[in-house]
Amino acid sequence: MVNTKLPIYLASKSPRRRKLLKSIKLNFKTFSVDLAEEVFDAEHPIKTVKRLANEKLKQAEKSINDAIIITADTIVVLDNEIIGKPVSKKNAVEILSRLSGNSHLVYTGYSIKNLVSAKQVTDYAKTKVKFRELSKKEIKDYVDRGSPMDKAGAYGIQDDYGSVFIEKINGCYYNVVGLPLSKVYQSLQEVI
Amino acid sequence: MVNTKLPIYLASKSPRRRKLLKSIKLNFKTFSVDLAEEVFDAEHPIKTVKRLANEKLKQAEKSINDAIIITADTIVVLDNEIIGKPVSKKNAVEILSRLSGNSHLVYTGYSIKNLVSAKQVTDYAKTKVKFRELSKKEIKDYVDRGSPMDKAGAYGIQDDYGSVFIEKINGCYYNVVGLPLSKVYQSLQEVI
Numbered sequence: 001m002v003n004t005k006l007p008i009y010l011a012s013k014s015p016r017r018r019k020l021l022k023s024i025k026l027n028f029k030t031f032s033v034d035l036a037e038e039v040f041d042a043e044h045p046i047k048t049v050k051r052l053a054n055e056k057l058k059q060a061e062k063s064i065n066d067a068i069i070i071t072a073d074t075i076v077v078l079d080n081e082i083i084g085k086p087v088s089k090k091n092a093v094e095i096l097s098r099l100s101g102n103s104h105l106v107y108t109g110y111s112i113k114n115l116v117s118a119k120q121v122t123d124y125a126k127t128k129v130k131f132r133e134l135s136k137k138e139i140k141d142y143v144d145r146g147s148p149m150d151k152a153g154a155y156g157i158q159d160d161y162g163s164v165f166i167e168k169i170n171g172c173y174y175n176v177v178g179l180p181l182s183k184v185y186q187s188l189q190e191v192i
Numbered sequence: 193m194v195n196t197k198l199p200i201y202l203a204s205k206s207p208r209r210r211k212l213l214k215s216i217k218l219n220f221k222t223f224s225v226d227l228a229e230e231v232f233d234a235e236h237p238i239k240t241v242k243r244l245a246n247e248k249l250k251q252a253e254k255s256i257n258d259a260i261i262i263t264a265d266t267i268v269v270l271d272n273e274i275i276g277k278p279v280s281k282k283n284a285v286e287i288l289s290r291l292s293g294n295s296h297l298v299y300t301g302y303s304i305k306n307l308v309s310a311k312q313v314t315d316y317a318k319t320k321v322k323f324r325e326l327s328k329k330e331i332k333d334y335v336d337r338g339s340p341m342d343k344a345g346a347y348g349i350q351d352d353y354g355s356v357f358i359e360k361i362n363g364c365y366y367n368v369v370g371l372p373l374s375k376v377y378q379s380l381q382e383v384i
Binding site for chain 2: 023084127132157160161167169174
């Protein structure tokens with residue numbers, strides 16, 4: 001599907017992003033960037049995720065040559081507030097209680113750069129996610145399983161509980177998992 | 193998550209539905225029903241999928257006792273026309289060419305019955321799916337791989353190509369795969 005002689009690097013530690021790119025049969029290597037992901041309240045979420053994807057790209061460029069690099073950043077926004085990864089189990093329960101019965105937004109920004117031609121695309125996708133009302137027991141059970149801890153918004157749409165928490169979405173499903181596959185695929189073709 | 197001493201039967205041949213129910217850690221057995229899935233142009237899609245799910249349930253009830261049965265039927269509707277499974281590779285190309293750049297609707301009807309208490313839920317979910325413009329080559333490559341042949345609408349949202357064909361959806365993602373997990377999970381709790 002994607003034809004290039006250049007190696008492709010996914011500069012992301014997220015196992016979900018790796019799985020998504022594997023699902024479209026892409027050959028790629030992974031590379032970890034360490035970035036203090038600073039967010040500013042006054043900054044619009046679209047700006048935030050594109051800026052963070054770009055900062056990750058710049059970081060990765062220092063160590064990689066003659067390749068295509070993909071970076072991404074996903075945030076969850078509820079009532080204009082960015083909801084990060086939970087800092088504790090108690091915090092995960094708080095986050096899920098706030099998401100319960102409400103709609104929130106998921107933004108993923110991504111940057112793709114061909115280091116040989118210097119062609120670059122930085123873009124984003126937005127998906128609205130509606131949770132059904134969750135019971136306290138459902139939230140407790142989910143948090144006890146440990147699944148929420150490494151995820152923005154304290155849930156995974158693709159995991160066993162996450163999938164039954166969500167009533168409907170409006171936008172790209174894979175964006176909520178961590179990478180808007182359809183857009184990323186098209187952007188990849190653009191830089192090749 | 194689902195607590196019942198009754199065995200649960202999924203009366204469906206769809207490998208995708210089996211995978212979905214497994215993903216929510218449900219213990220179930222499968223059972224195949226053979227039904228001539230008749231559709232009528234004058235019938236509303238919601239009526240069609242609920243009727244077919246019900247007919248499958250009645251069929252399954254003849255052979256199963258003291259259990260909970262789940263049946264489902266998924267259809268794809270474009271411009272008020274039900275799009276079935278492709279009858280040939282040529283037909284699959286035609287269907288995908290029609291879906292390209294357009295929005296269509298996916299309806300799944302399902303029936304869940306507790307044969308001991310006779311409690312039954314029959315419901316449906318509807319999801320709007322927007323395809324991006326596909327190139328002739330993309331369609332040909334996808335059809336040549338054989339993936340479209342056993343699928344209503346000639347695509348699988350969860351497969352490697354399907355996932356990059358779809359720009360956005362409005363509704364339940366799993367409904368497009370073949371079973372609206374969140375609703376089915378809640379209906380299961382209702383009949384238990």
